[in-house]
Amino acid sequence: MISSKIPAGTLEAKWNDYKGHVKLVNPSNKRNLEIIIIGTGLAGASAAASLGELGYKVKAFCFQDSPRRAHSIAAQGGINAAKNYQNDGDSVFRLFYDTIKGGDYRAREANVHRLSEVSANIIDQCVAQGVPFAREYGGLLSNRSFGGTQVQRTFYAAGQTGQQLLIGAYQALERQVALGNVTMYTRHEMLEIVTIEGKARGIIARNLISGELERHFGHAVLLCSGGYGNVFYLSTNAMGCNVTAAWKAHKKGAYFGNPCFTQIHPTCIPVSGDHQSKLTLMSESLRNDGRIWVPKKQGDNRKPNEIPEDERDYYLERRYPAFGNLVPRDVASRAAKERCDAGYGVGSSRQAVYLDYADAIQRYGRGEANKRGLSNADADTITEMGKQVVKEKYGNLFDMYEKITGENPYVIPMRIYPAVHYTMGGLWVDYELMTTVPGLYALGEANFSDHGANRLGASALMQGLADGYFVIPYTIGNYLADEIRVKPISTDHPAFIEAENQALQRFQTLKNINGKQTVESFHKRLGKIMWDKCGM
Known part of the structure; x- marks a missing residue:
């Protein structure tokens, strides 16, 4: 026991x-x-x-x-x-x-x-x-x-x-x-x-x-x-x-x-093809200011900025008003999967949701304008000041997203989808x-x-x-405290020799297989089984 x-x-x-x-x-x-x-x-x-x-x-x-x-x-x-x-x-x-x-x-x-x-x-x-x-x-x-x-x-x-x-x-x-x-x-x-x-x-x-x-x-x-x-x-x-x-x-x-x-993180850059060996995390801190949404219409092919506000479903804010977009990770991940499985996903794969910073940029921009005494600041000025505040907080994350996807997240909402992250x-x-x-x-x-x-x-x-x-x-x-009388044990001790021989034998077994498939191919197939059957 x-x-x-x-x-x-x-x-x-x-x-x-x-x-x-x-x-x-x-x-x-x-x-x-x-x-x-x-x-x-x-x-x-x-x-x-x-x-x-x-x-x-x-x-x-x-x-x-x-x-x-x-x-x-x-x-x-x-x-x-x-x-x-x-x-x-x-x-x-x-x-x-x-x-x-x-x-x-x-x-x-x-x-x-x-x-x-x-x-x-x-x-x-x-x-x-x-x-x-x-x-x-x-x-x-x-x-x-x-x-x-x-x-x-x-x-x-x-x-x-x-x-x-x-x-x-x-x-x-x-x-x-x-x-x-x-x-x-x-x-x-x-x-x-x-x-x-x-x-x-x-x-x-x-x-x-x-x-x-x-x-x-x-x-x-x-x-x-x-x-x-x-x-x-x-x-x-x-x-x-x-x-x-x-x-x-x-x-x-x-x-x-x-x-x-196993934790499946809700904010990752979606899979883009079979060539990938890992996925890229977009920090949870982005949910601090970003708003997550999908179109209210299934299979909506419009670009995100063409979808008016009243046709967007901010589903986390709707379902969990006490926490909004800052629900725990497992809740956010399951909700994203549910929306995509129901036909509301976005992007070419339909396996993504939007993480939008438009509201945060405007909110921060108005705050900056007030601090500077610019009571009559125009919309472009407010937007630019808001982008600067967001850049100070999340700039390296936005830059990373743009390098990977080729899209400017200050202008176009990010596309995110859950991925395995932590155990x-x-x-x-x-x-x-x-x-x-x-x-x-x-x-x-x-x-x-x-x-x-x-x-x-x-x-x-x-x-x-x-x-x-x-x-x-x-x-x-x-x-x-109970080991202070134990002197250093020689590495010629039989236990060390046995452990080393076990490692050598394992190496030799692997080298003698002479197979035609790579370790990577087995890993990839195992990973798909795990994701499909043991994922969300």
């Missing part, structure tokens, strides 16, 4: 009580303990930086040529935190409640409340690192809304929030590399997890430049390798996000939790983020604990940094 190790007491008291009673490792012992971290996105880089700063001997592995190329850079819209900067009723409990409700009440409440508690600390940490969050005129950090909330709690850096947060974590990581506390292994792939007497004690890695296999010992192993959305083939994930690390962990006995919970399911972990294999941890999207059946927008970055900066530094000590 597995135990989630949730502390006793009220939700509000669990994390503080845990921190007050958790086992500790003193600084001199930390220097003798080795930790392996797989993946250097937000969760991995922040964990490596934090644990290195604490004095542990850390080895960090990534298959890219730099941690800065982790897929965390693709996150666009923002990061949630319960700081209540807007004085609009937000609180730790409100963030907790929204996350639990948005996940269909299927997340572990103790983990989610802890996440909400530490969220404010994340913003302070990132500001101290120099992350250039957007600011209001007076210098205060700016906020905007995301789906599933009725407050403004999302902090952002234009449409590049993931990239800027990763640069901050990367700087902290590289400082520890320079100090000798972290050893960085770029262009390395984890092939096997080594277990000795039931505990994770290291990995077999492959140097992707030389092809050589390497053995690495660790008192604990942290998986920060992301989710499995690419099982659907077409997704917003990079092709390298192939979940092999979590799969290897599962083969070693780590259970999966909620693997069926709420993942490796099962307890309150301490440990999997069912002792000594093996899973952080960020690699685990299952915080989002239930649906993740709220801007909460992925929050979870990754919370796990790395503020959770694992406490919880891993509770395990390693």
Whole structure:
């Protein structure tokens, strides 16, 4: 029987009580303990930086040529935190409640409340690192809304929030590399997890430049390798996000939790043909100001700007007036599919809906005119000023859309359609983020604990940094405090040799197939089956 190790007491008291009673490792012992971290996105880089700063001997592995190329850079819209900067009723409990409700009440409440508690600390940490969050005129950090909330709690850096947060974590990581506390292994792939007497004690890695296999010992192993959305083939994930690390962990006995919970993001650029290997996300932040609609007439072939206002169906605003266009992602995605399946889709494929910024441009333009005292500004001036405001907020996203589609979204409404984006399911972990294999941890999207059946927008970055900066530094000590007498195990141990031979045998089997079909062709067919039968 597995135990989630949730502390006793009220939700509000669990994390503080845990921190007050958790086992500790003193600084001199930390220097003798080795930790392996797989993946250097937000969760991995922040964990490596934090644990290195604490004095542990850390080895960090990534298959890219730099941690800065982790897929965390693709996150666009923002990061949630319960700081209540807007004085609009937000609180730790409100963030907790929204996350639990948005996940269909299927997340572990103790983990989610802890996440909400530490969220404010994340913003302070990132500001101290120099992350250039957007600011209001007076210098205060700016906020905007995301789906599933009725407050403004999302902090952002234009449409590049993931990239800027990763640069901050990367700087902290590289400082520890320079100090000798972290050893960085770029262009390395984890092939096997080594277990000795039931505990994770290291990995077999492959140097992707030389092809050589390497053995690495660790008192604990942290998986920060992301989710499995690419099982659907077409997704917003990079092709390298192939979940092999979590799969290897599962083969070693780590259970999966909620693997069926896959998030299908409502605002992606629609599929344009069979040539694509991935899809492009358009940030959920665009729903903050954009309005989603379809023609009221089925099969309407008119261009969007030729369809008058009274012939447009703003179906999210009509169905969900309390949230409007900012309903949770699963609700928005299902609604878009329903409209398209009913014959109201737009574009050549009829598998798209419109995301329109015309109203936002006019609203912002009038606001700018009032600020400048232009009470008699003409329509063209108002439109131009409105476009400038929108450009300041979402310019890089609009530019990306235009480069991909060839259409100017300032003039023509965007066409969007849902696509696979994130996996709420993942490796099962307890309150301490440990999997069912002792000594093996899973952080960020690699685990299952915080989002239930649906993740709220801007909460992925929050979870990754919370796990790395503020959770694992406490919880891993509770395990390693009992490992201080364990001396580094030689990589000539039979368990390392056996794991390496398993990897070599798998390579040899694949090389000897001599088949006529590519891996890509199998992946593509599997993805179509998954999308058709296990999609929305």
